[in-house]
Amino acid sequence: MNPQVDWNTVWLLLPELLLVLLAVWAYVAGAFSHYRNGSNAILLAGLILGGYLLTQQNPSHGLWDGTAVQGNPIFSGPLIVDPFGHTIRWLVLVVGGLMLLSMWRAGPEDLSTEYTGSLFLILAGLMIVTRTDELVLLFLGLELVSIPTYIMLFIGRQRTAAHEATTKYFYLGILSSGLLLYGFALLYGATGTMQLREMPDVLAISGAGGGTLIRLAPAALVLVIAGLGFKMAAVPFHFYAPDVYEGTTAANAGLLSVAPKIAGLIALVRIMLAGFMKPDLLELGWQMALALALMTMTLGNVMALLQNNVRRMMAYSAISHAGYLFIGVAVALAVASGEVSSANVGGISAALFYLVAYALATLGIFATFVYLAGADRELDHIDELAGLSKSRPMIALSMTICLLSLTGVPPLAGFWGKLELFFCALCFDPKTVDIATRNWFGVLVIVGAMNAAISAGYYLRLVGVMYFRPAGKSVQPTGGSGPMIAAIASAVLVIAIGMMPAWFFERTNRAAEPWQPIVATTISNHASEAR
């Protein structure tokens, strides 16, 4: 059972190592030269090299020395190699490329490489979160996402409001890390192992006998969901988001609306569906996720209607989309708890698809804001967008596409994501499902659909301002070509996913495969048989 560390481990970690090395290179080189275009070009080339490495590391292809992935001793260590992690790594690389483009000229000149270097550390942290099966490494990955975020928020803009936003985010960030760590500690106390995959057996065995520490497990579950809820800005933990988004730059707001959400969702899926695999815990889990989804969607969308500041509006929009992601989580947990069975693809696949659609569209919108704002000033009020369709038709079009995708207008990616989520929450097997459970999920879908309608209100308001309001204060786009490329590329990707959703559904289904057949009761049965 000993984890054998060999060169395969290094090989499997090569993309992460590449990102970390690029980050370190950026820091050190930035201490010698402030030539921003050069360093950004090298970082972009590094991302492309990372993409090449990922094509070589497809889990179905085996390891570099030809041995199969399945049954490899690496699987008993903290690393996990599965299609889920692999898919998320691709998402992280694409998101990282878009963010790098939109941050091409962000930050002050003498700290620009600190800025991009921190971005690469965040990407490496995201990759580590997707690939770990152990509490310690998971926490390290999450911190590798959080801590560089504080740095980026601070150096993004030297202004009082920005520093206030940084301080707010910093304190709430370390609070959420503390909650999460407390939850991990209780989980470790309850199970006696750091390995997520060993936890269900322990939980199943000691639940039947007199193990008293097992009673810590529900508390651990609540703390973990709370800590990750902070990262995803789900509703009772969302208070920081509007102020922070408003205070910081558009590029930073784009980062905040994507990176912590990816990290939070992946960590939640990993912990809940590997660690807490016990029917009663999962029941508590899906009920919490369902409640969070209802509150988050509704509050986020309603509050967004009232905003006039674009970044504040997008902050509430990001909150509401976290609620949609929780629909998928709730369905997956309910299925895993064995209360319902579903013939459908399941919640994980739907949430993953939604995450991709959301991340691309949101980054496109924030890239547009960066492009329209520039280094010295920010785009604040919605009215500043007026007349954009005349002055910059391409940008107005790409932003409209992203906004429509977030609303859920049919041929675009967001539509398929919402459809998939609602579909998976409705298609339970009627023989197994309990009426109350079914009704709850029915309510969830109805509220989700209503919220999609509400969200159309403020997304279309932006579109209306761009197309039908005559230009008042004319906006001088000073952001440069990087953000423009990022905005247009996001729109193109959103259209591409919308045009051929089947190809992407296949990918996300395959990524969610590890959890497809698993139901907690079967694991518990195995454990009790083994005992």
Add this chain to the structure above:
Amino acid sequence: MTIEHVTVEALIKIVILASGVLAGAAWLVLVERWMAAWIQMRRGPNRVGIPWTNIRLFGLGQPVADGLKFIFKEEFDPAHVSRGIYTLAPIIMLVAALGVFAVVPFGSMIPSLGHWMGTEPIDLMIAPGIDVGIIYVFALSSLAVYGVILGGWASNNKYSLLGGLRSSAQLIAYELPLGLGILGVVLATGSLRLDAIIHAQATTGWWFVFTQPLGFVVFVVAAFAEAGRLPFDLPECEQELVEGYHTEYSGMKLMLFLTAEFIHMMTASVLIAILFLGGWHVWGMTPPEQEIGWGEAILRVAVLFIKTFGVVLFFMLVRWTWPRFRYDQLMALGWKVMIPLGILNLVAVAVLGEISRDQYGMPWGSLVASWGLLMASWLAVAWVAPATTDNRPETTD
């Protein structure tokens, strides 16, 4: 070994050690004053002998008189200090300074003392069971920073605060090269225990001063800075900061500070003797056999004490012959010279050790390489920062 057994044995060792070290510190102060007098061509303290007689004993009574004087001086807490921390700081200093000796072996072992003590030979170390050895030393000597910064802050005096800040910055800056020097030794030994480190040098016959000369230089310089001895005595420079962090101290608390600083120097000397100068080992005189009789045991203790005393004399000689660094020079030396050299030494020891892993002892190739490294780094430092350039502090960014 029962708990009573361990307690009694430890208490006996503790009393002997504490009184020995404190008394040693007192008379070493006398030695230091003699040496100062000798270097400055004057007579040192030579009057205090046995009271009410005319017997002067070369001034050997001086430390007793000093101690009595401290007892009868006023123990004064000024109104503006934070009293709790103000009192705590010198206590922390003394405990940290003397607590280090728990894992320091004085010689190696003495044979069993008979029935009650059991039949096993006795380790000349207070806590022979502690395996972390050198890390414990490192940890406790880092605690000295707390004594300095707490004393400087609690005094609520500008001199003290500045002295405390400077001192803590200096101590933490030189703790890194200290740790790097120790790492090289640990890497060559494979153990953190100080007696194991001596034994490793005794069995091969190669003291680490010969095999890791660069590490030795780095460690000695860092040890001087950690002890706050003269080229690095900025924390308490009399002329600028009026004794730095103990400006506001008087009476017995001041004595605790001064004693603790002196004990730091003794600790540094013992560590240099043990880590790099072979401890109790001398070729031909004290071979590393395990079974030892009384003669062998006493010889080892004597050898270690002579080496330590030699290093202490070196400390004093440096104190009375070198001028003080300027603060920016001090920090530059620590961060820009000593830490890179320490890392260089660590990498060199690691690489050479990995290359010559299967051979016994010290192959000549590695020896030449490590001395060549010392010469190369000396030349490099001299090239980058020659002693004759204008070394005024930079005034622009």
Add this chain to the structure above:
Amino acid sequence: MNLAILPVLLLVAFLLIVAIGLILLGRIFGPHRAGAVKEMPYESGMDPIHDARRRFDIRFHLVAIAFLVFDVELLFLYPWAVASKSPAGVDQAVVSGLVVGRELVFAGVLFFILLLVLGLIYDWRKGLFRWR
């Protein structure tokens, strides 16, 4: 019960008693005379203008942070330094199949030291060690 730590605790207790006892000794035998001037902070005879507890140079803070980073990195090297030579260390791990070979451990440590050096270079170039 592990008795190895007991002598250390005894030593620390003994030293605490000695230190506090010495202070008490001075308090008992020394004189006690207060005075308005004696209670003032000593500033070479001048009246102090304000409290000593004010803001001081941020540089000390930066050096302290740099120290923390490097010191913790050094502490990570100690386990390797012990395991590299001792028979129950790396060699044992290689034999029992925990690690594929000494080279991997060595390469990992060199990579770690490289990061340490890069951190030092970064701090140096950013002017952290420049005092004037």
